[in-house]
Amino acid sequence: MRGPFLVPAAGLRDVEPAERPGRNAAAARAPQPPGGHISTEPRINDRIRVPEVRLVGPAGEQVGIVKIETALQLAHDSELDLVEVAPMARPPVAKLMDYGKFKYENAQKARDSRRNQTNTIIKEMKLRPKIDSHDYETKKGHVVRFLKGGDKVKITIMFRGREQSRPELGYNLLKKLSADVDEFGFVESSPKQDGRNMIMVLGPHKKKTEAKVDAAVERERRMADRQAGLDAEAAAAAEQRAAHAAQVAAQAEPKQRRRGPADNMDPDIDL
Structure with a gap:
């Protein structure tokens, strides 16, 4: 009596990987959900x-x-x-x-709204408690530039080593900085200790949109001044060229000969 048909184990190794039903094949046979990309356009x-x-x-x-x-x-x-x-x-x-x-009109409105929207940006400036005067002036200039641009500025005083035992150094430095830039910003967040750092946040007096308008006006003024300077230089150069041309023309004219004693004698007299 013939027994049940058995597939030898070696036969399993002879089957190609593409012929073996796997998870990918089952996923391919699975029915896909109906629908697709949902259009946001209205029906017309x-x-x-x-x-x-x-x-x-x-x-x-x-x-x-x-x-x-x-x-x-x-x-x-x-x-x-x-x-x-x-x-x-x-x-x-x-x-x-x-x-x-x-x-088209909706696209224009969306573009204008994106152009006019303002994003609040917080700039950061890091200082050391014992910063020298030159570096302080440089960093203060950056802070003023940020505030004039309508951005907030986060001032961080970094303490190292024994400086941590003297937080009054950082506090006094922050107070000095806030007083120096009082024309362009105000203290939005008072100085507070945060681990090894002391942090203060300065806010601008002008909004971002106002700062953009002022920057555009200032840029146009600088361009007008630069153009006026170029026009003045061109006029001065033209005058210089005209003067030089006149000088060259004067030098090219023949000189008048001086009259001598012989010029006053009668030409009919034989000498």
């Missing part, structure tokens, strides 16, 4: 699949509830698009408009 014209809509005219006037065929015909007659503006309403609200112009 023939894509509106409802029996009737609440129609709004091009100027915002209320037309009323009409059948979708009538709304599409009105859109075709007026050479406009039928745009579904409130799909969740019952019935949905559709408006007659120029959809291409509508998208």
Whole structure:
């Protein structure tokens, strides 16, 4: 009697990896969820699949509830698009408009809003308690530049070694700095100890938008001054060239000969 058919163990090693059913093959056979990319664009014209809509005219006037065929015909007659503006309403609200112009105007508004939006940026400046006067003036200049630009500035005093036992050095330095830049900013967060550091936050007097406007005005003023300087230099160079040309012309003219005794004698007299 023939026994059950058994596959030798060696046969399993002869099977190619691509022929073995694995997790990837099972995932490929699994049904994919329906749907895909969800469009955020409103439905327009023939894509509106409802029996009737609440129609709004091009100027915002209320037309009323009409059948979708009538709304599409009105859109075709007026050479406009039928745009579904409130799909969740019952019935949905559709408006007659120029959809291409509508998208362009919305894109322009979004671009302008992104251009005009202001992001609060916190700059950081680190100092040592025993900083020398030259480095202090340099860092103070950076702080003033940040505040004039409408940004907040986080001032950090770093203590090392035995300096940690004298926090009054950092406190006095921060007080001095806040007094020096009082024209451009104010103390938003008073000095406080944070481990080995002491931190103070300065806020600008002007908002970011105002700082941008002032920077643009200052940039235009500098450009005007630079152009005026270039014009003055060009005028001075032109005058110098004109003077040099006049001098060269004067040197090129023949000199008048001096009259001598022989010039006063009668030419008919024979000598």
